[in-house]
Amino acid sequence: MSATEERRARMVLSLISEPGDPRFTDLAHELGGARLLEAIRTDPERHQLLLAASARLEELDLDAELARAERCGARFVVPGDDEWPRQLDDLHGAAPLNERGGVPIGLWVRGPLRLDALARSVAIVGARSATTYGAEVASDIAAEVGLAGIPVVSGAAFGIDYAAHRGALGAGAPTVAVLACGPDRAYPVAHRPLLDHLAQEHAIVSDAPPGAAPTRIRFLSRNRLIAALTRGTVVVEAAVRSGSLTTMNWAERLSRVTMGVPGPVGSAASAGVHQALRGGAALVTSGADVLELIGSSGEHLKADQRAPARPRDRLSVHDRQVLDAVPVLSGAPVESIARVAGLSVLTVQPALARLRRSGLVDRAPRGWHLTDAARGDVDDGSTSHVQRQEVPTIDR
Numbered sequence: 001m002s003a004t005e006e007r008r009a010r011m012v013l014s015l016i017s018e019p020g021d022p023r024f025t026d027l028a029h030e031l032g033g034a035r036l037l038e039a040i041r042t043d044p045e046r047h048q049l050l051l052a053a054s055a056r057l058e059e060l061d062l063d064a065e066l067a068r069a070e071r072c073g074a075r076f077v078v079p080g081d082d083e084w085p086r087q088l089d090d091l092h093g094a095a096p097l098n099e100r101g102g103v104p105i106g107l108w109v110r111g112p113l114r115l116d117a118l119a120r121s122v123a124i125v126g127a128r129s130a131t132t133y134g135a136e137v138a139s140d141i142a143a144e145v146g147l148a149g150i151p152v153v154s155g156a157a158f159g160i161d162y163a164a165h166r167g168a169l170g171a172g173a174p175t176v177a178v179l180a181c182g183p184d185r186a187y188p189v190a191h192r193p194l195l196d197h198l199a200q201e202h203a204i205v206s207d208a209p210p211g212a213a214p215t216r217i218r219f220l221s222r223n224r225l226i227a228a229l230t231r232g233t234v235v236v237e238a239a240v241r242s243g244s245l246t247t248m249n250w251a252e253r254l255s256r257v258t259m260g261v262p263g264p265v266g267s268a269a270s271a272g273v274h275q276a277l278r279g280g281a282a283l284v285t286s287g288a289d290v291l292e293l294i295g296s297s298g299e300h301l302k303a304d305q306r307a308p309a310r311p312r313d314r315l316s317v318h319d320r321q322v323l324d325a326v327p328v329l330s331g332a333p334v335e336s337i338a339r340v341a342g343l344s345v346l347t348v349q350p351a352l353a354r355l356r357r358s359g360l361v362d363r364a365p366r367g368w369h370l371t372d373a374a375r376g377d378v379d380d381g382s383t384s385h386v387q388r389q390e391v392p393t394i395d396r
Contacts, residue, residue, distance in 0.1 A: 025102025126160025144287020146173025
C-alpha cells in the first residue's frame, strides 16, 4: 500500500467520521486507513459502525472537499509523515470508557509552522470569562515561555486562550491554535483577525475537516489534542466545571506536566484550578516556573528567590541572641544585656566584641547600643520585637 493511497484513505475517513470517535481512531491506528476504508466499502454489514460510514461514503463528494481544502490552504498531515507530531501516538488507548479520544486519523493544518516543531511546546488554557488578573498572567507567562523559544498552544477562544496567543505573538514566538471546527472557520467570529494571522504566519490545527462546524462534543475532543501535542498544560482560571480542566485531565493521563496558576481564594473563576492544585498539579506563577517544569534535566533552572543578605545573617546563634538583647537607642551595661539574652556575662562580653567588629553595636558612656546599620534591620521589621524595647539597666 503506497503512502499516497494511505493518505487519501485517511482523508476520506476524516470526512465521513466524527473527530475523536474512538471506534474509528482505534481501528485506523490498528489496521491503517486503507484497510479500514476497504472494509467500509466491501463489507459494511459486518458492523453497525461500518454500515453508517458506508452510507456517508456514498454521499461524499471527495473532489469538492479537496477543492475546499485547497481554497483555504489546508494540508492534511497523517501518521508516518515527517511532520507528524509523534507525541500524538500516546493517545492510543488513553481515553476512558465512553469518552472521545484516540490518535487522530489525520490533522488538517493551515499555516507554515510544522507540527513536529511542537515537541517542546506548552499549552496555556483557561476560562473564557477571564478576569483582568487572569488575562494578564496568561499573557505574561506565554511571553516569557515564548522568549525561551517554546511554542505556545491554545484554543483561540475568548479570555485566557486569546491572552495566551497574544502574549506569544507579542514576544515574537510561535503559537498554534487547535480548533473544534474546520481550520477554515473562524470561531469565535470576533477572532477572525487572530486566526487569519495564525494561518499566515504560524499554524491552525484541527482533526475536523474544512467546513466542519464547532459542536460541544468536538470541543471535548479538541482538548485531547492540545494536551497531547504539548509537553505540559498550564490552566489559568477555571471554574469547577470548566472545559479547560478536561485538557488538564488529558495531560495527566498522558503523563504530561500539569500546572495551575492560583487566583484569589474567593474567586469562582479559579475554584477549579485550586481543586487541581490540591489534587497534585504544580503551582506556577511565572513563565520561569513553567520552563523549569517542562525543561530537560538541568535546563531552565530557576534560582530560589531570597532577600538580600544582611550582616546578621552570618552571625552564630549566640551572637544573634546577644544582638537581639542590645537596646536600640539608650545604652545598657553588659550585665543588663546578659540578663535579657539569658546568657552569662562571660559569654556576652566576647560576643559584643565580635558584634562591634561587624559594625552592628557600639559602646557609649551609658553602655552598649545598636549602630545605624543594625537599626536599619529593626526599621524594616526583620528583627524581633524584643529589639524594639529599651532594656532595663542594672545598677553596678
